[in-house]
Amino acid sequence: MSIPQAEAAFDLTAATDEWRHALIEVGGNNRLLFHRDTASVIRLPETGAAIEKLLEGGVVRLTELVESGTALATAKRACAAIARKEREAREEYGVSISYLAVGLASWDPSASERMADAVAEEVSGSATASALGKSSRTPLAPVLLRAVEVRRRQGAQDSWELQLVEDFQLNGVLTHVLNSDKRRIDVDDVEGIDGADQGDIELALDLVRSSCSDIPEFVIDPSLMIGTFTYMKQPMVNDISDTEALGKSTLVRALAGDSAAVRDIRDVRDATELRDPDYTPVDSEYLVLDADASQSYVVNAAIAGRTMVVQGPPGTGKSQTIANLIANLTASGKSVLFVAQKRAAVEAVLDRLDQTDLGHLVLDLFAATGSRRYVAEQLRVVLDRQQSALAPDVATLHTALDMSRRQLVDYHDQLHARAHGMGLSLADLRNRSLALVADAPAALLIPSRVFDDWDDSTRVAMGAKFEELHAIGALTPSWDEQHGWNPTQLQTHEQEREASLALSELAYSHMPQVFAGIERLKHDVTLSIPTTWGDLDSYASVVEAAVMARRAAGPLIELGVSDDELREMRAAFDRRYARDTGLK
Structure with missing residues (x-):
């Protein structure tokens, strides 16, 4: 790909001058x-x-x-x-x-x-x-x-x-x-x-x-x-003045505004994945300190050439990750420049390298800039160690490590594979089982094979239906004992169809007639308008009794007869009523 002339003519000097002006x-x-x-x-x-x-x-x-x-x-x-x-x-x-x-x-x-x-x-x-x-x-x-x-x-x-x-x-x-x-x-x-x-x-x-x-x-x-x-700031001023060395760094050119360098950094694509350490050959991995998956990912991404910023609160292993990164890059024959704003951060990494007997690989520039004797002594120590260093015998260790890692990886894969009922893994099922009451009654046990053909979409759809049943109270133990439908009587599609037709006839034929009659009677009786099925039952009982009375003694009940006259008529036929009310 050709670089446009404007990008090819990028001058780093202007940027370094600006940086130097800000520092000097x-x-x-x-x-x-x-x-x-x-x-x-x-x-x-x-x-x-x-x-x-x-x-x-x-x-x-x-x-x-x-x-x-x-x-x-x-x-x-x-x-x-x-x-x-x-x-x-x-x-x-x-x-x-x-x-x-x-x-x-x-x-x-x-x-x-x-x-x-x-x-x-x-x-x-x-x-x-x-x-x-x-x-x-x-x-x-x-x-x-x-x-x-x-x-x-x-x-x-x-x-x-x-x-x-x-x-x-x-x-x-x-x-x-x-x-x-x-x-x-x-x-x-x-x-x-x-x-x-x-x-x-x-x-x-x-x-x-x-x-x-x-x-x-x-x-x-x-x-x-x-x-x-x-x-x-003087050391930084000196470094910025070396434009030839700075120009060799793609990252520095990108910071200086070189659009071609910016594009090169953004176009870096590596195949680093979080699970790479599970399959990387053990003889090509040089982690000298413990590292979890996220820390190993940072090390592998840096080795692959990715430019990145790693953030984390104190105590999350940043210094340990840097020490591992230095060890890996050094093992691959590369030099590493490690800088920090505070000396304490440098000491934290140096201490970890010393713990792994890699401190001799480090040249501390803070001390080196002040004493040439220090540099000479450091070089002497390194040369002496090179002459006495022996190739380690790690074949047995690597074999044991590879077997243990393969066993753990297989266990992890089986535990998290979504190959079980309802599209869940064993880990998912174990986590969900924690929400169940230990002695919860289970009147209905569904065989596991019922869920063999379920996938994630099936599980979501069924979950929505169960939520709907729960919302209408269908999952409560006393649902079949309450007023309304008896779910035990709806066991086939035919029963469901017949019940649906009966419900439609009740809703669109009978109930309008009932409420029309109630509307006509509300001016002649003092009964309250029913609002529940229980009220309607009571209302119907009173109306039915009135109808029976009218049929039995219709001529005696006229609209012009007062309540007192009705009581006296009852007392004449009912001695107990007469005695209780004092009527003769």
Whole structure:
């Protein structure tokens, strides 16, 4: 399929520039570019035995670096503040922000027009667009940074120890600004200097000075200080600048607006199904931790190349699934980059890999970026393990696993197969049986073969008919004892037809005559109009008695005879009535 010219000419640079503009910060809030002393900054002497010991990696007490008195008290408070901020940063983001800063670089930002324009163009549209490029404010940026551990001495209430760790590194924000209009500083050349003594430090600072000799009024003050320095977005800025590497990622191009890449991602179709793990050969599955069906599905979909977002509340196994995914991809010869916003999320996955003895496969970039020795040590461990690793004998284990899994899968299939009465599975029948009363009477037992030919539609139709019977009360035990139809007398279609005809004759012939007669009598009698079958029976009995009386003694009953005269006539024939009423 050919790609339209508009899509083929997609330029990733514009998107990366926009991303970089959103991330870069060259304003006064960036302490890596505009340093100022605060209560958490400790100024150190530039020379001395304690400084040499500190640069060599030794443990140095604060009292060896700062004189007693007010300066020492201020330094102790600064150590407490640095230790608190360092702890918060490590717990929240997993990064170190406590550094020894060597050298403060400054220059005239308005004198170098090319660099000023380049910086202003990079941050165009942001709130700090002119903070550096078009401002007269002089930058004061730390040059070299080396991580430092600030520890409270055990057994001492207010005594502190300091020790440098990892290697010196160039201030990334400073390098980014100084290289904005052209490449001046080679980071590898500067960071290749050991920095274990003051001579190495001076050599590194001189290299930066000579590289920036074309920048007007560029000077470096060889100050030493300990404080918190961080710009956590700088690594992202560096990655975004590598457009060649970004362009190789279909996902990144799609995020940048490349319609062809968007279509490629959306057109990915894989045959991953939830039940794939039930049939995947056991020797091609590399789940190192327990995984349920949904977690296995995520792993298989990712291996198949699907781009997806997996959501779940805490405690649902996301870290465990990531660890399984890393193990599977690594087993297939692929490299995996795992990133997270919080260091705790990274630690959760690393801990699970350590539990399965796969921690040696991981290179922790948080630690690797600060120390080349760490990287070398990690590589040494991996190479040593490769030489001593033996091919595991898993044939017996795989055979046993395959047999057990096949047995479970067969049991599952039989349990959930809809091949039984009413189109239900055994699992469905067991679930529905829970709603039945244990000692429920069953006067009528229907053989199971009756339901053999039923399917889902039959079951739904029959269910609707039973609901209708229940609605009219036909399923109640006393239905045949109540007024109305006797269901035991309707056992054949012929009986049903005869009853239907009788009902029609009653409804359309007899009942209209009955109500017409009641309508005529309502003005001559004081009886209530019947509204139920029981009322109608009573009404008919009274009318029948009146008819019989009229037939027996018609001449005696005239419309002109009053009620009192009727009572006297009755008393003449009925002595008990006469005695009860007092009539003679």
